Amino acid sequence: MTGTATTRDSVAVHGKYTHHGRTPAAWAGSLIALVAFVVGCVGVVLINMPLIIGGVAGLALALVVTQVMRMLGLGAD
Numbered sequence: 001m002t003g004t005a006t007t008r009d010s011v012a013v014h015g016k017y018t019h020h021g022r023t024p025a026a027w028a029g030s031l032i033a034l035v036a037f038v039v040g041c042v043g044v045v046l047i048n049m050p051l052i053i054g055g056v057a058g059l060a061l062a063l064v065v066t067q068v069m070r071m072l073g074l075g076a077d
Helices: 007-014 024-045 049-071
Strands: none
Touching: 024 049
8 A cells, every 4th residue: 555654664664763852751851951950040140059059960860860761661762
């Protein structure tokens, strides 16, 4: 049948299918990183060292959360 290619057929022809970051792990990591970045920026503007450190810690947390969620099967690979 011509013109009835499914996603599986497309994967076989074009290579590995990816979600392009549309996974729960990517969303969680991005949102945590966004909040951490805003907190860090507010800390820099207010010259408030605890907020700056909190922003950096939040960015590290975003990486950890993303990796843990990927290991739990909520990521693209």
